[in-house]
Amino acid sequence: MNERKGVGRMWHLYKMGGITPALASMRGVQNAQQMAFIRSISKEQRKDSIMDQPLSEMEVVVFDLETTGFYPANGDEIISFGAVMLKGGQLLEERTFYSLVNPKRSVPRPISELTGITNEMVRDAPELMQVLHDFMAFVGKRLLIAHASGHDKQFLNSALWRTSKVNLTHRVLDTIMVAKWLDSGRASYHLDDLLEQSGIVIGQRHHALEDAVMTARLWLHYLKRMLERNVVTLGDLYAYLSKH
Template sequence: MKDMRPPGRMWSLYKMGGLTPAITSMFDMQSAQQMAFIRSIMKEQRKNSLYEIPLHTVELVVFDLETTGFSPYNGDEIISFGAVSVNGSEVANEDTYYSLVNPRRTIPPEIEELTGISNNEASQAPELLQALRGFLEFVQQKVLVAHGTGHDKHFLNAALWRTSKVNLSHRLLDTMMVAKWLNPRLKSYDLDTLLDVYGVEVTQRHHALEDARMTATLWSRLLGEAKDRDVQTLGDLYMQLSRH
């Protein structure tokens, strides 16, 4: 039988995820388990080679984050996660993840107005570690898709490093970059413009889950155009994007 008194418990968690969750476990067992889970997901993802997967069968998660601002390294925080599963080009609208996040700081008035997330709501929301674990449990080893991935990747990496001392290791695709390859003459590639160009119904902008749903539909339509250009695998798509 395992010794789960503090030293034994610490050694068990060290074997699961490393020193950081082991130390934290001395103070918060649940947080340590969440951190160990996040670290294990990142470790497993680094083993995956996905380039030969046909695009019509690749499992994806299209996601969006709402944040208090633009810089996670200057005090801005995630205030919501939204994600939807996609199989190839089929959007699984019933298979979603959504969570508010307590940013432990004041949400600026303009962000409250933009997102509809109030400071009162956010103050009662799950902590970052809990919401992040829920997001990664939903994602598992799937490829991530977002629009304008730089913003979301910076915030995810900051959250992963702060909570678990790991970096994002998932493959990431950007619908903006795919659209630039397919439509090099458009004047703008912001989400609103592309939703209009591809005839995607706008439901609710700046809501993480609704933005993820709309981006997923956009992805599906972009994928159809990519297949028409004989792009058949994930590796083929990355090759095309690397040239533009």
């Protein structure tokens, strides 16, 4: 009976004020506030076009996720977020984001061996909602950049939907696409190979923040080459990428 009353109250709140107050009654005020913030970021993102912004001045966030596996639909979870901010051709090393996430499941041994993240490390880490809220606050309305972004996009989109019932509305630019345009015909577009080719020191791989910083340095390497080709705005870049 109590469960039925709870469901009835949630349905009443949904009809009166929408999904945010309804979920507030079920999840608690803090989670509801975090969810409302994430939803507002998503809504604001839809309003502004960033395609005319000069790449030489544009603020972007390069990010990376570590996860328990490859398939969020099958129960795999994010275990860490890493990100760094850039403004034009400058890497803002003081503007970084890193957090472990409690995945509410065990971290498989191969993932622990790859990332160095153990079950003990994530046991007391913040939950996904908190870290996602903080990550989206760090990102704001900026362009997102990632290497092999399909993996990161599907996990980020899944996390946004599960926690806040919104889809990812930020543009996510993949450095592989830029590499395939600027260095077409390569046998490999693996991050290690591109870093080595670009003369960028390879640090600790499969650490979300370290990978984000190395990807950011790769982006800066490509940005210089793009500006030399008179690719001035994000719209210019997408126009070139659409042809390749």
